[in-house]
């Protein structure tokens with residue numbers, strides 16, 4: 095029986111060499127990287143599957159290597175192009191992955207060079223297609239260890255694809271785009287939204303209170319082991335992601351619909367305010383996660399599986415809502431710090447198709463708000479086509495809607511997070527900190543609109 099090209103050759107018999115420490119973690123990282131590029135899988139999903147059998151330490155290492163490789167991919171590819179005489183043949187694609195993950199460890203992680211080099215070389219030996227390149231991989235990684243840093247500094251290459259940089263340059267200017275790209279190459283801190291008063295949790299969690307009310311932690315490790323997880327005292331949510339739901343100022347007696355709700359971060363905020371919440375999403379799988387999250391948090395919402403672009407609500411099922419939140423499906427380019435695969439798994443055509451879906455959801459949602467009620471639209475995208483342009487189009491089509499501008503200081507929002515139209519536009523470079531590990535925000539857009547026709551009841 096011929097050996098599958100993907101199956102690692104494991105040492106057998108008495109002469110077998112000892113397995114290198116951390117080899118399984120590197121194998122999982124390389125497989126996860128390939129799953130993103132070859133099979134188009136999201137990184138987190140691939141890592142969950144591929145590192146299932148690893149212990150917690152190796153799981154963490156695999157995640158860190160794969161994420162760092164994706165985060166710094168532009169630089170790493172440029173280095174390989176400079177240090178390889180010619181690219182590896184297509185059938186030895188895995189060899190390039192092993193070079194990339196090796197170089198990521200050498201240059202950007204606290205890993206001894208010899209461990210990074212030896213494990214990539216060993217993994218190359220596991221497959222017939224790359225076994226013949228062990229010497230080359232060894233030599234290139236050693237050269238990167240010697241000369242890589244200086245070359246990177248001299249070349250200053252972008253880590254994200256060119257089309258994204260072009261878009262940010264045209265939206266925010268060349269300097270801002272450069273700063274955004276640099277910030278996105280760094281890992282994000284962990285932000286939590288606390289269900290009740292955050293103060294008592296600051297010390298217990300060792301966190302810092304942000305002006306918006308979120309609590310920020312660094313190097314938090316396994317979140318399920320943190321104080322307050324089991325008792326449902328908080329949930330993970332980037333500080334920028336927590337802003338849109340707060341723009342509603344929900345509270346007891348209000349009926350609010352969260353139209354793209356799963357896995358429920360914003361539903362939880364709305365439910366915690368005491369409002370009566372309908373949480374709708376098209377995905378049954380994601381709604382199951384929302385339900386589990388609400389159960390852990392001891393919060394309640396009515397859960398509806400439906401298409402937000404066509405869902406109707408009338409007097410018979412409670413009438414139009416006091417407020418509707420649309421946290422629309424989007425390219426998620428504002429979350430690249432947390433999900434570095436996003437930079438490489440999205441293409442310009444996705445922005446156009448997601449934009450069409452966002453417009454359909456917005457148009458339908460506009461009919462679900464009672465006169466005098468509030469509509470908040472948000473996306474975790476840096477692309478104006480998924481934010482500012484959507485609101486301009488809705489307002490051009492619906493003269494019964496107007497913006498309710500966000501004011502500096504409202505919910506701790508800083509003046510430079512608000513655009514000239516009074517909409518939220520956070521950038522990864524916002525909320526800077528002298529310790530870069532503690533700074534930054536996800537890129538978010540949020541607009542608050544009011545349906546004309548009756549006095550605002552809020």
Ligand SMILES: C[S@@+](CC[C@H](N)C(=O)[O-])C[C@H]1O[C@@H](n2cnc3c(N)ncnc32)[C@H](O)[C@@H]1O
Nearest residue numbers: 354355356357358359360376377401402421423
């Ligand atoms: C950005 S995520 C929402 C995140 C969520 N609001 C939170 O804070 O946890 C977008 C959600 O929209 C859902 N979605 C996509 N298309 C939809 C549609 N046509 N109708 C309803 N939900 C949709 C996706 O399943 C996904 O859960």
